[in-house]
Amino acid sequence: MSNRSNTPPGQEWNASHYAENANFVPKLGGEVLKLLAPQAGQRILDLGCGDGALTERIAQTGANVLGIDASEEMVEAARQRGLNARVIDGHQLPFDHEFDAVFSNAALHWMLDPQKVLAGVKRALKPGGRFVAEFGGHGNVAAICTALIASLQFRGISSHGRHPWYFPTTQEYAHLLQTVGFHVDSIELFPRPTLLPTGMAGWLRTFANPFLHNLDQDLQEAIIDNTMNLLSHSLNDGQGNWTADYVRLRVSAHV
Incomplete structure (x- = not known):
């Protein structure tokens, strides 16, 4: 992923690593997909489509779906599934009243100017169009963030600008949704402890690159090891199974 404005520095996406270390992301998207309830013939935008695993499920309903993502590699992986996908930054949506719904799963927490994103989402929707999304909410990966920041500070590295x-x-x-002109139909915050298929190390190497940005490889590995030591008592069951302390925000709104 190129470093664009409003995009966290240092985060890169590798489609095969993502499929290996984060296959739970699309698997756990079933409930928010039900909330979307896509219908044949509807035009739907999947914002932050990643490798297209959920976009494909939307397409299978007969909906006309476009997947967009800021990562060229992820968009290419979505195209390999036969999907219509384009490289577009979520802060710079170019659409004008053309979608029946905008859908997003596990992507909006990466977009650091949410008002700009939501204004673009609203503009992309037809009158009466719907916005359905799930992403990290307040308290998401709080223990993991605290351990990463403590591991950085232990080595005298400022965490400023790394979160x-x-x-x-x-x-x-x-409030943000209402500010840009949405009517909120439902919004909830709920804990969803998530078993990590390749452990905490796989998760950190997939998602926590911005905390390690511009540090040499040995230092990165030391910080990962220290973070895992700090987390082992709270997020490891003692049998080698790691769980991430996820808290998700799920929302449905319309214009």
Whole structure:
């Protein structure tokens, strides 16, 4: 992923590593997909489509779906599935009243100017169009963030500017939606502890690159090891199974 404005520095996406270390992301997208309830013939935008795993499920309903992502590699992986996908930054949506719905799963917390994103989403929707999304909410990966920051500070490295995510409360996000002209139909914040298929090391190497940005390889590995030591008592069951302390925000709104 190129480093664009409003995009966390240092985060890169590798489609095969993502499929290996984060296959739970599309698997756990079933509930928000039900909330979207796509219909044949509807035009739907999948914002932050990643490798297209959920976009493909939307397309299978007969909907006309376009997947967009800021990562060229992820968009290429989506195209390999036969999907219509384009490289577009979520802060710079170029659409004008052309979609029946905008859908997003596990992507909006990477977009650090949410008002700009939501204004673009609203503009992309036809009158009466819907916005359905799930992403990290207030308290998401709090233990992991605390351990990463402590591991950086232990080595005298400032964590300033390294935290790459936007995790709002329901009140904050509902207010933002209303500010840009949405009517909120439902919004909830809920804990969803998530078993990690390749452990905490795989998760950190997939998602926590901005915390390690511009540090040499040995230092990165030391910080990962220290982070895992700090987390082992709270997020490891003692049998080698790691869980991420996810908290998700799920929302449905319309214009």
